[in-house]
Amino acid sequence: MKLDNYRxxxxxxxxxxxxxxxxxxxxxxxxxxxxxxALQLQLFNLQERLFAEDQQSLLVVLQTxxxxxxxxxxxxxxxxxxxxxxxxxxFKEPTELEQRHDFLWRVHAHTPETxxxxxxxxSYYEDVLVTRVHxxxxxxxxxxxxxxxxxxxxxxxxxxxxxxxxxxxxxxxxQKKRFQDRLDNPEKHWKFSQNDLNERKFWKEYTLAYEEAxxxxxxxxxxxxxxxxxxxxxxxDLVLQILLKTLEEMNPQFPVVDFDPKSIVID
Numbered sequence: 001m002k003l004d005n006y007r008x009x010x011x012x013x014x015x016x017x018x019x020x021x022x023x024x025x026x027x028x029x030x031x032x033x034x035x036x037x038a039l040q041l042q043l044f045n046l047q048e049r050l051f052a053e054d055q056q057s058l059l060v061v062l063q064t065x066x067x068x069x070x071x072x073x074x075x076x077x078x079x080x081x082x083x084x085x086x087x088x089x090x091f092k093e094p095t096e097l098e099q100r101h102d103f104l105w106r107v108h109a110h111t112p113e114t115x116x117x118x119x120x121x122x123s124y125y126e127d128v129l130v131t132r133v134h135x136x137x138x139x140x141x142x143x144x145x146x147x148x149x150x151x152x153x154x155x156x157x158x159x160x161x162x163x164x165x166x167x168x169x170x171x172x173x174x175q176k177k178r179f180q181d182r183l184d185n186p187e188k189h190w191k192f193s194q195n196d197l198n199e200r201k202f203w204k205e206y207t208l209a210y211e212e213a214x215x216x217x218x219x220x221x222x223x224x225x226x227x228x229x230x231x232x233x234x235x236x237d238l239v240l241q242i243l244l245k246t247l248e249e250m251n252p253q254f255p256v257v258d259f260d261p262k263s264i265v266i267d
Contacts, residue, residue, distance in 0.1 A: 004111055004154050006225045010216040014211045015048045021171040021220035023234040032237035039240050040080045046247040050115055051085040053252040055111035057161045060243070063129075065206060066196040067178040069229050070121050073168065076236045077243065078119070087112070090121040103127040103145065104152055111156055124149065125165075128213050135206045146216040153222040163222035164246050166239060167214060168229035172203055 003025075008014055050056060062070045074088060089110040098106045104124055112118035128145050133135045137145070153163050170178075179200075182192040199206075218224035225242055229235040 003225075003238075003245055005228060006238065006242070008214055008224045008226060010219050012215070014215045014218075014226070016169065016211055018256070019169060020228050021169050021174065021230045022228055023231045025234070027234070027237065027245050028047075029231075029233045031252075036237070036240070039244055043240065043247065044080055044082070045250065046250075047081050047085055047117060049252040049254055050247065050250070050252050051082065052115070054115040054251055055160060056250055057114050058154065058247065058250070059112055059161055059163045060117065061123045061125065061163065061165040062119065062121055062168065063125050063165070063210075064114045064229065065170060065175060065194075065203075066176050066199055067182075067191075068168045068170050069232060069235055070168065072232055073166075073236060073239055074119060074121065076232075076239050081117070085115065086117045086119065088119045088121060091123055091126060097134070102148075104148065106257050107152075112161060113194050114160060115125055119233075124152075129206065129209045130153070131265055132209045132212075133202050138199060142212070143216075146213070149217050150219065150222075153217070153219070157221045162196060164242065164248060165218075165222065165224045166242075167224060167226045168235060169226050170229045172200075174230040184226050199244065205237070238241070 050058070060074060064070055078086060087110070091107070094103075094106065107124045110118060110120070128137075128142055128149070132142050156163060179196065180194065182188040214224045214226070227235055227238050
């Protein structure tokens with residue numbers, strides 16, 4: 001599987017209508033299931049080295065439409081990692097206090113410290129998506145926020161934080177199917193929100209907002225990957241492989257100790 005096929009190159013103008021929301025590789029569901037355990041073991045080993053090295057960190061940003069699969073991706077991809085080294089933060093509507101500050105104020109405290117993996121379930125990108133779609137900010141303010149985001153991510157990168165951003169790309173039909181499943185299954189009623197249906201009416205507007213945001217902020221050091229996400233198993237397999245590739249590139253190492261283990265005798 002050519003993982004770079006899903007990466008948005010810096011300067012590339014994204015058109016979501018040109019990208020598939022369905023599995024695009026010859027990989028079968030059965031093949032993905034077979035290799036999942038091995039890939040997760042490799043991910044665990046790299047996380048352990050990252051935690052022990054305590055010099056680098058990884059920030060994973062997950063963005064999608066409602067019912068796009070953020071929670072499922074976190075559940076299935078990060079299963080088996082050491083909870084001490086992983087933090088998940090969800091960003092909902094800003095509080096009154098947060099609205100009194102710049103839009104990145106509430107985010108910085110949740111970025112990963114050295115040795116850690118942080119996962120943003122939605123993120124600061126909501127402030128150039130929802131706000132844009134609903135007319136809370138105009139084009140000038142949006143462009144200024146894009147610039148601020150690029151600077152923010154560059155600052156994190158300069159301090160040893162690798163950033164990888166995923167847009168989970170689902171179709172309108174698949175979103176409708178998932179909404180209906182939430183209505184039909186009593187155990188999923190809690191997931192349903194009337195507001196999700198209201199936001200669905202802005203499908204085209206969100207498409208444009210995502211295209212502009214991803215085009216403006218996918219860089220060499222903080223790339224966006226657009227993941228076909230109609231099939232959950234394919235989404236999980238692809239995200240897992242990209243995460244593994246990213247951590248391999250970071251190449252964390254166990255620290256060298258300042259003593260000779262063979263010289264120590266335990267009575």
